[in-house]
Amino acid sequence: MSDAPFNALLELKLLNTQLQCVEQSSSPYQKQIVSLQLITILWMCAEAAIALFAALRAHSVALLGFGADSGIELVSAFVVFLRFKKVSHLSEKRVARITGLSLFALATFILGNSILAFTNPGFRPQPSYPGIVLLISAAIVMPWLSSQKRTLAAKTSSGALKADAVQSSMCAYLAWIALGGLVVNAMFKMSWADPVPRYYFSR
């Protein structure tokens, strides 16, 4: 009669081979992705520690926000690392959902942080040198890391890695915002520390 079932079976088999090809073609990039995620994980641990330390010393909301955001980025980088390291049976779909959620959390966080950093006069931080060094390095390293991840995400068609790449570029954005806040505050500090008006007012 009809050979429709046979054709369907053939198509299914073809699809299966295609899927295997995708799986195989992603393997040469797997090593690169795993090392990129390792760099991100180490960076985020250092970033969180230095930012929180500098934030507490300088009473800086901008630095505190930057440190807390590292925690979100750490979660995202870690699940993508697990996915490509294949140590656990995390599916691309599940990892993409986690990275997508943390991306959303990060965006909300950055919005709140940006508003706080520029509008809260209760927090006038001392200029923090470790903080400034950290922010400048993040502003330089993160865009590079993000573009590497983006390229590999396109090659492996991984939505999870793509979301993680966006988070790295958001980290750079947040670093610039925090730097702006610190510079503005340093300028305020300078105008207050101006000896002439102080001498004038003390008379």
Ligand SMILES: [Zn+2]
């Ligand atoms: Zn960050």
